[in-house]
Amino acid sequence: MSEPDGPVPPPPGRATPGSALPKRFYTRVEVIETPEGSFRVELDGRPVRTPGRALLALPSAALAERVVAEWAAQGERIDPVTMPVTRLVNSAIDGVAPRHAEVAAEIVRYAGSDLLCYRADAPERLVVLQREIWDPLLDWARAEIGATFFLSEGIRFVEQPPRTLEVIAAALPDEPLRLAALNLMTVLSGSALIALAVWKGRLTAEEGWRAAHIDEEVQEQLWGVDVEAAGRRDSRFHDFAAAAFSLATLR
Structure with a gap:
């Protein structure tokens, strides 16, 4: 059975002049441990995906909790600059791997x-x-x-x-x-x-x-x-x- 589709985080970096940061579109953020022993982040029950559409799965519960904290701390709009661990994980999955x-x-x-x-x-x-x-x-x-x-x-x-x-x-x-x-x-x-x-x-x-x-x-x-x-x-x-x-x- 395929994984359910999920929200894609905003790309890393600051908004360009004249552009608006994306609006927050979720209320609940949580960590889900997978059967394989990794930890994924879900927004309103849907798994977060990287900008490259890969599942954002983490090998450490502590790291997943930090990502959760970054998403939970967002206000009316999502500012990637305030989410350094999320950006690093995205980079590792989409760019470094x-x-x-x-x-x-x-x-x-x-x-x-x-x-x-x-x-x-x-x-x-x-x-x-x-x-x-x-x-x-x-x-x-x-x-x-x-x-x-x-x-x-x-x-x-x-x-x-x-x-x-x-x-x-x-x-x-x-x-x-x-x-x-x-x-x-x-x-x-x-x-x-x-x-x-x-x-x-x-x-x-x-x-x-x-x-x-x-x-x-x-x-x-x-x-x-x-x-x-x-x-x-x-x-x-x-x-x-x-x-x-x-x-x-x-x-």
Whole structure:
């Protein structure tokens, strides 16, 4: 017997100028455990589907409950920006699953020019923070997964050992949702190492986010806070934290 058709979530992203967010069309949101042991989200008894029309089925009850909470929190209109876990799951099912090798290769490319490998020579506060926060992560990567990185001062490109990139590739997960979360954290932070450290529990989401933004931290100490830039950074952190939460539920 085929699955009943279900509502399709709005596509990820913000509404374009002049367009309206879709109206909320449901009252009840709940998690249903399937006979196979996965968990799907239903709106008024109908299963949610991704924008690609796949069933939105999750391997973790905790993750499904977070998706339920995002749908339940919507007001008169549905704003996908306020639904980071839902967007991540949609991306994993529709985008990452059929493009696994390509997504994994993107993470490896980031590792090849990882943020942690490019050091400032000034101001002194930034130099110290990079040493205090980034060096232990490089030590962790060497001890935990056998990846050794070369450092550069400034923006001069430094090529990483092929063996290091092979080790990073081998450390990546096969499961699409895990890979989607790692890819998102890598892109948002500019560092595959930060993403891996959060996944493995070496860093919390907050610690990982700070490690990725110590340059901005020092700039704000010196020159004050750019309110608009800080707001954009906070918005991106919600996506980063959602990816970290998703990985934590799948350990």
